[in-house]
Amino acid sequence: MRPATLAAALLLAFVAGCSGGGDANTPGDGEIPLPPLASDSPATSAPAAAGVVYTLSGELCEKADQSPLVDLYPKEDAARLVNTEKLCVTRRTSTERSVSLTIDADLLQTEAAAKLFVETGRRLAKRPYTDVDGAGTDAFWSSDKDDVKLTSYHGNLVLEVEAAVNVADGMPADIVPRLVRIAAGTYAKLAP
Template identity: 75%
Template sequence: MSAARGGLVATLAAVLLVTGAGCGGPDEPGGGTITLPPLPSTERTTAAAPAAAVYRLSGNLCEKADQTPFADLYPREDAKRLVATEKLCMTRRTSAEKSVSLTIDADLLPTEAAAKLFVETGRRLAKRPFTDVDGAGADAYWDGDQDDVKLTSYHGNLVLEVRAAVNVKDGMPDDVVQRLVRVAEGTYAKLAP
């Protein structure tokens, strides 16, 4: 009886999500597309949910953030970083011909639910169109233009916003989003509790 009731609740939730998806206009970020999560299986409901990671930050984020995905194109990092605190790293990497500014912003929230809300609110308030992306924590998305691209995601109670900015004449790497995803993945791994 409880499995049937759970299926009914999931079906009603899906109907509400689908009918609510048509409320936004075509000019809203994300294009009004919504992907429904898979229906819960009985196996998943009986298994214990994994514990969410609880991050704590200390020390210099620039020393812990993974900048290696940009090191092949921009091998040198400026000796003096613009900002280097436990929650913010702003630095510039250069090659013989061009440079990129990297910003890694780590926001600690009290819970995973608060981190999820932070990211969802960012989506709703986005001033530029955004695109979902896999592989960089949960609910990852990026937005940007020809000289400024930002990736936002969360894992546990930690939100990471990773941004690359260039002079237009230098040009943005074609694979900048994949590089930002790898920066986020590596940084989550290095900061893992």
């Protein structure tokens, strides 16, 4: 058994033994409702074929699809906070407000390992989550007043896309569909 597979299996066994009661799928206070996609928004979908094997190279911010945020936050800071092949942390602004965008790409050895990674994240979630379609496989999102995070996988790649705002600025009401489009577009751009 490979070390990564063994570690994932041990983590899953630990989580199964520690999981408590409560329904993690029940939305909590401060959770942002999932509005429908705007009809005038172009739909970008992740590549259809499961089992695709991703490889990463170059800087993720250059390849990530940030276009779903451009109409609300047209300017991106010139100096990104982090820009490696697996992590993009940047800030986008408008004249009135700003959003921090984090895209974390976890490249695993197999699709089964990616699935286990996402399932384990679901089990360990500290805040209620909601399933969503259109952003890879097994996508779900969770939120609080200033932060929304979307997690999914496609093939051997796990994407975690997170938007954070200053509470005074407020989170856009349609942030979840925007994060879904960011994830789908990023999978499409990274597809081999």
